[in-house]
Amino acid sequence: MAIDMHVLGQQAKQASLVLRQMDTEAKNHALLAIADTIDANQAVILEANSIDMEDGRKAGLTPVFLDRLNLAKRLQGVTADVRRVAELPDPVGQEYEKRTMPNGLQIRKRRVPIGVLGVIYESRPNVTVDVAALALKTGNAVILRGGSETLKSNMALVDTIRRALENAGFPADIVQLIRDTDRRYVSDLLRLSDYVDMIIPRGGSGLHTFCREHSTIPVITGGIGICHLYVDETADLDAAVEIVHNAKVQRPSVCNALDTLLVQESIADGFIPRVAERLAQDNVELRVDEQAAALLAGAANVQPVADGDWDMEWLALILGIRVVPDLATAIAHIQQHGTAHSDGILTTDPVSIERFLNEIDSAAVYVNASTRFTDGSQLGLGAEIAISTQKLHARGPMGLEELTTYKWIIIGEGHVRP
Amino acid sequence: MAIDMHVLGQQAKQASLVLRQMDTEAKNHALLAIADTIDANQAVILEANSIDMEDGRKAGLTPVFLDRLNLAKRLQGVTADVRRVAELPDPVGQEYEKRTMPNGLQIRKRRVPIGVLGVIYESRPNVTVDVAALALKTGNAVILRGGSETLKSNMALVDTIRRALENAGFPADIVQLIRDTDRRYVSDLLRLSDYVDMIIPRGGSGLHTFCREHSTIPVITGGIGICHLYVDETADLDAAVEIVHNAKVQRPSVCNALDTLLVQESIADGFIPRVAERLAQDNVELRVDEQAAALLAGAANVQPVADGDWDMEWLALILGIRVVPDLATAIAHIQQHGTAHSDGILTTDPVSIERFLNEIDSAAVYVNASTRFTDGSQLGLGAEIAISTQKLHARGPMGLEELTTYKWIIIGEGHVRP
Numbered sequence: 001m002a003i004d005m006h007v008l009g010q011q012a013k014q015a016s017l018v019l020r021q022m023d024t025e026a027k028n029h030a031l032l033a034i035a036d037t038i039d040a041n042q043a044v045i046l047e048a049n050s051i052d053m054e055d056g057r058k059a060g061l062t063p064v065f066l067d068r069l070n071l072a073k074r075l076q077g078v079t080a081d082v083r084r085v086a087e088l089p090d091p092v093g094q095e096y097e098k099r100t101m102p103n104g105l106q107i108r109k110r111r112v113p114i115g116v117l118g119v120i121y122e123s124r125p126n127v128t129v130d131v132a133a134l135a136l137k138t139g140n141a142v143i144l145r146g147g148s149e150t151l152k153s154n155m156a157l158v159d160t161i162r163r164a165l166e167n168a169g170f171p172a173d174i175v176q177l178i179r180d181t182d183r184r185y186v187s188d189l190l191r192l193s194d195y196v197d198m199i200i201p202r203g204g205s206g207l208h209t210f211c212r213e214h215s216t217i218p219v220i221t222g223g224i225g226i227c228h229l230y231v232d233e234t235a236d237l238d239a240a241v242e243i244v245h246n247a248k249v250q251r252p253s254v255c256n257a258l259d260t261l262l263v264q265e266s267i268a269d270g271f272i273p274r275v276a277e278r279l280a281q282d283n284v285e286l287r288v289d290e291q292a293a294a295l296l297a298g299a300a301n302v303q304p305v306a307d308g309d310w311d312m313e314w315l316a317l318i319l320g321i322r323v324v325p326d327l328a329t330a331i332a333h334i335q336q337h338g339t340a341h342s343d344g345i346l347t348t349d350p351v352s353i354e355r356f357l358n359e360i361d362s363a364a365v366y367v368n369a370s371t372r373f374t375d376g377s378q379l380g381l382g383a384e385i386a387i388s389t390q391k392l393h394a395r396g397p398m399g400l401e402e403l404t405t406y407k408w409i410i411i412g413e414g415h416v417r418p
Numbered sequence: 419m420a421i422d423m424h425v426l427g428q429q430a431k432q433a434s435l436v437l438r439q440m441d442t443e444a445k446n447h448a449l450l451a452i453a454d455t456i457d458a459n460q461a462v463i464l465e466a467n468s469i470d471m472e473d474g475r476k477a478g479l480t481p482v483f484l485d486r487l488n489l490a491k492r493l494q495g496v497t498a499d500v501r502r503v504a505e506l507p508d509p510v511g512q513e514y515e516k517r518t519m520p521n522g523l524q525i526r527k528r529r530v531p532i533g534v535l536g537v538i539y540e541s542r543p544n545v546t547v548d549v550a551a552l553a554l555k556t557g558n559a560v561i562l563r564g565g566s567e568t569l570k571s572n573m574a575l576v577d578t579i580r581r582a583l584e585n586a587g588f589p590a591d592i593v594q595l596i597r598d599t600d601r602r603y604v605s606d607l608l609r610l611s612d613y614v615d616m617i618i619p620r621g622g623s624g625l626h627t628f629c630r631e632h633s634t635i636p637v638i639t640g641g642i643g644i645c646h647l648y649v650d651e652t653a654d655l656d657a658a659v660e661i662v663h664n665a666k667v668q669r670p671s672v673c674n675a676l677d678t679l680l681v682q683e684s685i686a687d688g689f690i691p692r693v694a695e696r697l698a699q700d701n702v703e704l705r706v707d708e709q710a711a712a713l714l715a716g717a718a719n720v721q722p723v724a725d726g727d728w729d730m731e732w733l734a735l736i737l738g739i740r741v742v743p744d745l746a747t748a749i750a751h752i753q754q755h756g757t758a759h760s761d762g763i764l765t766t767d768p769v770s771i772e773r774f775l776n777e778i779d780s781a782a783v784y785v786n787a788s789t790r791f792t793d794g795s796q797l798g799l800g801a802e803i804a805i806s807t808q809k810l811h812a813r814g815p816m817g818l819e820e821l822t823t824y825k826w827i828i829i830g831e832g833h834v835r836p
Contacts, residue, residue, distance in 0.1 A: 369830025
C-alpha cells in the first residue's frame with residue numbers, strides 16, 4: 001500500500017511540537033529507556049537482522065557490505081552509544097548574545113531544536129539508532145529512510161525505539177521510518193518542505209547530488225573528501241612519512257583519508273622514495289606524475305597518473321603523488337581538485353603555515369597532522385551526525401549543537417518603533 | 419547575445435580567491451573608494467536612472483513602484499550607507515572555540531568568507547550598492563540579478579563600483595551584474611553550484627518559492643511574515659493599544675508588520691473597541707471573527723473574516739482580529755497560520771511569557787513590544803542583507819557575520835590517529 005508522506009510529515013511536525021517542550025532530564029530518561037528496550041529486545045532485532053543478512057547473501061552482496069549490515073556483534077556498542085548521548089550536555093535552551101539596546105529593549109538568542117529532520121542513509125542499521133538518539137537529544141523529530149538491504153533490521157529497531165518512547169511518555173512519531181524502499185519516497189521526502197526543516201544525506205556522492213538537485217528543503221551535503229597533504233622542504237620528514245602513512249592507511253574507506261600527496265620539488269629526491277617504501281609495506285598503490293615516476297623507477301605498485309586521477313576520492317589503498325615547485329602550485333592544485341573537506345600542510349615555516357591556512361578554503365585545514373582527525377569524536381564534539389562540506393549552517397563535523405538553530409527573544413516594556 | 423553564466427561563475431570564484439586575501443584595511447579603503455566614485459559619477463547614474471523612470475512611466479508602473487525605482491533623492495543616502503559599512507567591525511578572521519585536545523592537537527575555528535553569493539532582487543536599485551558593499555566587507559564576491567525595470571540604473575551603478583574596485587587594486591569581478599533580465603538567467607544562476615555558495619532572494623513569496631524549488635545551491639528564504647500579537651487579560655491595555663497600532667500602521671508594507679491580532683476573550687469587550695477606534699484614525703480595515711464583529715457592530719471599515727484571511731500577509735492597512743479563550747488557543751493559531759517570522763505576546767504574567775517564548779517557534783519572539791523591531795539596525799547588527807525565516811545557517815535579521823562561515827584549523831606536531 002502506498003505511503004502517504006504528508007501524513008508522515010504531519011505526524012513528525014506534531015511530535016516535534018510536543019518534544020520541544022520536554023526538558024533535558026525527560027529526554028535523557030527517554031534515551032536510557034531506548035537503550036534498555038533495545039537490550040531487552042535483542043533477540044527480535046537480531047532475528048530480523050539475520051533475515052536481512054540471509055537475503056543479502058542470496059543477492060550476492062560483498063562480504064564488506066554484509067559486514068556493515070551485521071548487527072550481531074554491534075548491538076552492545078549501539079546501546080552504549082545511546083547511553084553516551086544521554087550524558088552529553090543538552091544545547092537546547094542555552095541563551096547567548098544577551099544585550100540591552102539603548103532604547104531599553106532586551107535582546108538575546110536562545111538555542112532551539114530545528115524541528116523535523118529527514119535523514120537518508122544506506123546500509124548500516126546502527127545509523128538508525130544513532131540518528132534517532134541525536135535527534136531526540138536535540139529536540140528534533142526525524143523521518144528515516146534507510147537502505148533496502150536493511151529494511152527488516154530497521155523496522156525492528158524503529159519499532160523498539162517507538163515502544164520505548166511511548167513508555168517514557170513521548171510521542172512515538174518522534175522517530176518514523178519510511179517502511180518501503182521505493183525511491184519515489186526519497187523524492188517525496190525531499191519535497192515535504194511544509195513539515196521537514198533539514199535533509200541529511202549519508203552516503204555516496206550520487207545520493208548527495210540527487211538530494212541537492214531535487215530537494216526543496218535545505219540539504220546538508222558533504223562526506224565527499226578528496227584530501228591533500230603538501231610536504232614542503234622545511235618539514236620534519238620523519239614525521240611527514242608517518243603522517244602520510246596514517247592519513248592513507250589507517251582507514252582508507254572513509255572520507256577524511258588522504259587521496260593526493262603533493263611534495264615540494266627540492267625534497268622530492270629524498271622524500272618520495274622513503275614515503276613510497278613505507279606505503280609499500282601496506283600495499284598502497286601509487287599514481288604518480290612524471291617526476292615522481294623517475295624517482296620510483298622499478299618499484300612495484302606504481303603507475304603513471306591517468307586523466308582524472310587528481311579528481312579521485314580513492315576510498316581505497318591508492319594514493320596520487322605529484323611533485324610541485326612551491327606552495328603556490330600546491331595551493332592552486334588543491335583549489336582546483338579539492339572538495340573543501342580536509343587538507344593539510346607539513347612544514348615548519350610559519351609564513352607558509354599562515355598562507356596555507358588563509359588560502360585553503362576547506363572545512364578542516366591541517367598543519368603537521370593527519371587528515372584522519374576530521375571527525376566529531378576526535379575534535380571533541382562528543383557525537384557526530386554528519387560531516388558537512390558545504391558552507392552554510394555548519395562546516396566539517398556536525399555534533400549536537402549543529403542540530404539546533406536559534407530564535408531571537410525580544411523583551412520590551414511597551415516598546416514601539418519610532 | 420547570450421550570457422555564458424559559467425564564465426560569470428568562474429570569474430566570481432576567481433575574484434573571491436583574491437578578495438579573501440585582502441585585509442580589513444584594504445577592504446575598507448575599497449568601500450570608501452566606491453562611495454567616492456558613486457558621488458563623483460552622480461550625473462551618469464542619475465541619467466541612467468531617469469531613463470528607467472521614463473520607461474517605467476510609459477509602461478504604466480504605479481507611483482509607489484516608481485518611487486522605489488527613483489535614485490534622485492536617494493543617492494546621498496546610498497553612499498552614506500557604504501561609508502557606514504566601512505566603519506563596521508570585520509567579522510572575517512576572528513578565531514573562536516580555541517582548545518587543546520588531550521593528545522595535544524590544537525583546534526580552533528576561524529571565521530571566513532562564504533565565497534560567492536548570488537543575490538536576486540526586484541525593483542530598488544539602492545539594493546545593488548547595499549549588497550555589493552556588504553559582500554565586499556565580508557570577503558564575498560557577488561553575482562547580482564536585479565529587476566528589469568532598473569536594468570539601466572543597475573548597469574550604471576555596477577560599472578561605477580567595478581571601476582572603483584579596480585582603482586583600489588581589487589578585481590572588478592567581485593561585483594558582477596547579469597546584464598539581461600531574461601528569466602532563464604535566474605534559473606541558470608540557481609544551478610551554478612560549482613561556483614556559487616549561497617543564493618539570497620529578496621522579493622515576494624513567488625521569488626522565494628521559485629528559488630527554493632529550482633536551486634541546487636543553498637537558498638536563504640525568508641521575508642514572508644504573517645505576524646501575530648496575542649493580548650491576554652493581564653496585559654497593560656494602554657500600552658497594548660499603542661503596540662498594536664505601531665505594529666500595524668508604522669510601515670504596513672513590510673514583512674514585520676502585524677497581520678493578525680489575537681485577543682483573550684475575557685478582555686475582548688473592553689479592548690477590541692478601543693484598539694479598533696485607534697486603528698480607525700489611520701483607516702485600518704479590520705477582518706474580524708464573529709465575537710469581535712459583535713463588539714464592533716456599526717463601525718466603519720469592519721468586515722467579517724473570510725476564508726484564508728488568517729493566512730494573509732496583508733502588506734497593507736488591513737488587520738485580522740480573532741477572539742480566543744486562552745493562551746493555548748492563541749499558540750495553536752500562530753502555529754497553524756504563522757510563517758515563523760515575528761510573533762509576540764502582550765502580558766504581565768511570567769508563566770505565560772515563558773510558555774509563549776518556548777512554544778512559539780518564530781525567528782523573532784516578542785514580549786510587550788511591536789513586531790516592527792525585527793530588523794538588522796533595530797537589533798544592533800549594523801547592517802542587514804536579508805531576514806531569514808528558514809532554520810539553517812541564520813534566522814531572522816542577517817548582518818555581516820551571517821555572510822561568513824568558518825573553517826576548522828587543526829595544528830599538530832606530527833599527530834597521527836591511533
